[in-house]
Amino acid sequence: MSEYVVELKNITKRFPGVVALKNMSIGIRPGEIHGLIGENGAGKSTLIKVLTGVHSPEEGEIFVDGQKVVFKNPVQSREAGIACVYQELNIVKQLPVTDNVFMGRAIKKGFLLDYPRMHAEAEEALKTLGHPEIDVKMECGKLGVGQQQMVEIAKAVSLDAKLIIMDEPTSSLGKEEIAQLMETVRGLKAKGVAILFVSHKLEELFELCDRVTVMRDGEHIVTKDISELTEDSLITAMVGRTLDNLYPKEFGVKGDVWLEARNLNEAGVLHDVSFQAHAGQITGFAGLVGAGRTETMRAIFGADKLDSGEIYVKGEKVTIKNPKDAIKRKIAFLTEDRKGQGLVLSLDVRTNLILANMKGFSNGPFLDKARIEKSGQENVEALKIKTPSLDEVTAQLSGGNQQKVVIGKWVNIDADIFIFDEPTRGIDVGAKIEVYRVMNDMVKAGKCVIMVSSELPEILAMSDHVVVMRGGRVMANVDRDTPHFNSEDIMKAAWGGELD
Amino acid sequence: MKKNTSAKELLQKLGTLLALFILIAIFCITMPDKFPKVTNVMNILKQASINCLIASGMLCCLITAGIDLSVGSNCVLCTCTIGVLVQNFGITNPVLLAICGLAVSALAGFINGTLLTRLDLPHPFVSTMGMKNVLWGLALVITGSKSIGFTNTGVDSLMWIGGGSIGTIRDAATNKVTFPGIPVSFILVIVVFILFDIFLKKSALGRQIYCVGGNAEAARLSGIPSKNVLTFVYTLSGFMAGMAGVVSVGRLASANGNAGTTYDNDAIAACIVGGASFTGGKGTIWGTLIGAMIMAVIRNGLNLAGASNDIQYIVIGAVIILAVTIDVVRNKVEANARKMAAQ
Numbered sequence: 106m107s108e109y110v111v112e113l114k115n116i117t118k119r120f121p122g123v124v125a126l127k128n129m130s131i132g133i134r135p136g137e138i139h140g141l142i143g144e145n146g147a148g149k150s151t152l153i154k155v156l157t158g159v160h161s162p163e164e165g166e167i168f169v170d171g172q173k174v175v176f177k178n179p180v181q182s183r184e185a186g187i188a189c190v191y192q193e194l195n196i197v198k199q200l201p202v203t204d205n206v207f208m209g210r211a212i213k214k215g216f217l218l219d220y221p222r223m224h225a226e227a228e229e230a231l232k233t234l235g236h237p238e239i240d241v242k243m244e245c246g247k248l249g250v251g252q253q254q255m256v257e258i259a260k261a262v263s264l265d266a267k268l269i270i271m272d273e274p275t276s277s278l279g280k281e282e283i284a285q286l287m288e289t290v291r292g293l294k295a296k297g298v299a300i301l302f303v304s305h306k307l308e309e310l311f312e313l314c315d316r317v318t319v320m321r322d323g324e325h326i327v328t329k330d331i332s333e334l335t336e337d338s339l340i341t342a343m344v345g346r347t348l349d350n351l352y353p354k355e356f357g358v359k360g361d362v363w364l365e366a367r368n369l370n371e372a373g374v375l376h377d378v379s380f381q382a383h384a385g386q387i388t389g390f391a392g393l394v395g396a397g398r399t400e401t402m403r404a405i406f407g408a409d410k411l412d413s414g415e416i417y418v419k420g421e422k423v424t425i426k427n428p429k430d431a432i433k434r435k436i437a438f439l440t441e442d443r444k445g446q447g448l449v450l451s452l453d454v455r456t457n458l459i460l461a462n463m464k465g466f467s468n469g470p471f472l473d474k475a476r477i478e479k480s481g482q483e484n485v486e487a488l489k490i491k492t493p494s495l496d497e498v499t500a501q502l503s504g505g506n507q508q509k510v511v512i513g514k515w516v517n518i519d520a521d522i523f524i525f526d527e528p529t530r531g532i533d534v535g536a537k538i539e540v541y542r543v544m545n546d547m548v549k550a551g552k553c554v555i556m557v558s559s560e561l562p563e564i565l566a567m568s569d570h571v572v573v574m575r576g577g578r579v580m581a582n583v584d585r586d587t588p589h590f591n592s593e594d595i596m597k598a599a600w601g602g603e604l605d
Numbered sequence: 606m607k608k609n610t611s612a613k614e615l616l617q618k619l620g621t622l623l624a625l626f627i628l629i630a631i632f633c634i635t636m637p638d639k640f641p642k643v644t645n646v647m648n649i650l651k652q653a654s655i656n657c658l659i660a661s662g663m664l665c666c667l668i669t670a671g672i673d674l675s676v677g678s679n680c681v682l683c684t685c686t687i688g689v690l691v692q693n694f695g696i697t698n699p700v701l702l703a704i705c706g707l708a709v710s711a712l713a714g715f716i717n718g719t720l721l722t723r724l725d726l727p728h729p730f731v732s733t734m735g736m737k738n739v740l741w742g743l744a745l746v747i748t749g750s751k752s753i754g755f756t757n758t759g760v761d762s763l764m765w766i767g768g769g770s771i772g773t774i775r776d777a778a779t780n781k782v783t784f785p786g787i788p789v790s791f792i793l794v795i796v797v798f799i800l801f802d803i804f805l806k807k808s809a810l811g812r813q814i815y816c817v818g819g820n821a822e823a824a825r826l827s828g829i830p831s832k833n834v835l836t837f838v839y840t841l842s843g844f845m846a847g848m849a850g851v852v853s854v855g856r857l858a859s860a861n862g863n864a865g866t867t868y869d870n871d872a873i874a875a876c877i878v879g880g881a882s883f884t885g886g887k888g889t890i891w892g893t894l895i896g897a898m899i900m901a902v903i904r905n906g907l908n909l910a911g912a913s914n915d916i917q918y919i920v921i922g923a924v925i926i927l928a929v930t931i932d933v934v935r936n937k938v939e940a941n942a943r944k945m946a947a948q
Binding site: 406408427428429431432438440445446447448449450451452456460461462463464466467470471472474514518 | 803807808809810812813815816819820822823824825826827828829830886887
């Protein structure tokens with residue numbers, strides 16, 4: 106009998122032009138929670154797809170319970186006892202829980218579906234997971250995201266899976282739901298089910314996992330017991346170099362107030378929001394999700410309507426009715442939702458780079474091809490955008506490079522005030538550092554940068570001044586050189602506490 | 606990479622162009638004495654003109670992920686407006702008539718765009734379907750549901766646009782026509798399409814149409830006035846329907862409120878066969894030209910072969926489905942290749 110319930114040995118998977126997995130090995134013990142981490146593009150997804158039978162590797166072997174197996178398709182992997190809960194849930198929201206649990210393998214009695222039995226089995230599976238409260242006859246769309254995920258896991262449980270792969274299972278969950286999920290995962294472990302837990306959040310790994318495997322560039326870097334690892338050693342293993350400085354903060358020269366908001370009000374959303382942002386500084390906006398930070402920025406940029414309030418740009422009172430007005434005032438707004446609001450994914454990099462300044466790149470009604478080409482090349486070079494060419498469709502770029510295209514779009518309007526809303530969300534460590542460097546260059550060039558971020562370490566490391574919001578109100582203003590500039594005090598303000 | 610993409614584009618265009626050539630070859634082989642005659646070729650060009658003009662505006666709507674179902678009625682309304690001006694008001698100045706017709710159609714298009722963008726109707730399907738009926742009704746009301754003839758009413762110069770030809774050659778001795786000339790309407794189509802090509806590819810507004818079609822919210826937050834762009838697109842679509850209406854004056858020699866029932870579908874089919882997509886963001890004017898030519902060649906060939914209307918409908922329906930199926934399959938293959946490359 107093998108030590109591992111599922112084992113991959115020396116797997117190599119090639120795609121045209123890329124080796125996605127190089128001689129990759131990983132073994133998962135029965136009843137263990139095994140963490141898998143790596144930067145975006147490290148090969149985690151390919152590894153999962155090899156395990157679930159979506160991809161067949163060119164070289165290497167797969168063992169289940171010590172028996173060599175070959176998966177030609179996902180059904181064979183499922184029959185071997187491997188199930189996967191994907192990041193984007195595979196749930197048909199219009200259908201009841203039972204139908205989702207038994208999707209693709211309904212139990213029949215003669216020609217008809219055996220609903221009583223399916224309901225009973227679905228209930229049983231949910232009970233095992235510690236969620237007997239979920240009504241199996243309820244439409245999945247009416248459940249919370251956490252409960253929907255439980256339905257997905259119930260699917261795996263009802264399959265009697267030996268190994269359940271969870272791909273970033275907590276990314277769309279709230280705090281409480283994460284706690285519940287962890288409870289469920291521990292329960293599964295206690296029943297002897299092995300879990301492969303893929304996550305970007307280091308603290309979750311430390312809380313949950315028994316062992317962790319780190320991947321980089323399709324290769325196995327290290328597998329160790331979690332007790333032998335630290336956050337630093339994990340990051341070092343992931344990025345392949347020591348990150349002396351994850352946040353390369355540099356300082357500009359504090360200038361005049363370039364953006365000032367006075368008593369911004371939007372019914373039910375913003376209440377008397379006032380703040381000042383200086384040139385040559387990064388003004389961080391801290392707060393919990395839903396604190397009104399994004400809403401404040403959208404209102405300033407003219408994306409949403411304000412009920413009342415005044416906005417001053419470089420000391421001059423301005424009326425901003427729509428994004429066009431804001432751009433005229435040299436305000437740039439990098440939205441938190443890059444794909445939905447920042448880019449036209451179906452179009453090439455070149456067009457996306459001039460999206461906010463088509464007029465500036467035109468002679469009369471016609472676009473100036475030569476100027477666009479030159480500026481595009483400059484953007485690619487200055488921002489280190491990794492793209493085969495300016496003709497590449499933006500959807501094909503990685504998240505980090507897409508983000509750089511959005512930054513390039515705003516650089517090209519020659520903005521003075523840059524509002525960055527969650528600029529490093531969903532991009533890997535290397536790209537994050539490059540985004541910070543771009544912000545540094547901006548403040549050193551005397552621009553005014555505003556950074557909304559939900560990551561407190563990022564706020565503390567990069568900001569010169571922090572505005573803390575809660576429930577649509579400004580709770581505190583903290584300068585970098587004051588004693589309150591620490592995570593405890595800022596967190597306290599974000600939760601509604603008073604700072605003296 | 607650049608070469609690679611243009612090669613791909615060429616192949617994509619070649620796909621539909623190839624289909625057109627195959628169709629032509631089939632008709633040439635089966636009807637060598639009728640189909641491949643100069644007179645017939647010029648006929649096809651003439652027959653394609655109205656659809657080409659309507660399809661050019663439709664293409665812009667489709668690029669924005671919209672649709673304009675009112676173009677057929679709008680085209681007819683333009684012709685009927687001109688008919689009424691000629692018959693009831695005795696206006697014969699061709700420039701004035703054309704301007705009036707175009708203005709009415711552009712206004713109708715502007716209303717389409719305004720309904721969509723300012724009333725926040727959920728989809729242009731709603732506003733343009735509604736307008737389709739309104740405009741059709743208007744065309745019938747102003748003409749009293751009667752057909753108005755243009756022959757011998759003193760508007761020959763206007764009729765020349767839709768019915769005339771340039772470069773007709775006659776045998777000096779017998780006065781027999783040896784070359785029928787190139788239809789004025791098709792020359793108009795070529796000029797319009799060249800302008801569209803430049804507009805869509807090289808002008809800021811043209812690129813903005815693609816941007817709005819690809820991601821309206823990102824465009825708005827980049828300072829592109831999405832609503833104005835959309836309103837412009839529907840106004841343009843109306844204007845092009847009007848131009849088709851002006852061509853109809855000479856082409857059909859009459860204004861009839863009940864003509865044009867197939868125009869909407871023909872224009873949509875030309876765009877889709879030519880590579881545009883209902884999900885927006887893609888499509889080229891030359892693809893649309895090829896699409897419209899495919900439709901015209903099928904109609905003409907089947908007519909010559911003596912196929913009745915009903916058979917024509919069946920064939921055209923099948924061709925549309927086939928063409929889009931090929932497009933879907935090709936996209937899937939492309940997407941797979943990309944996925945492989947990306948991973």
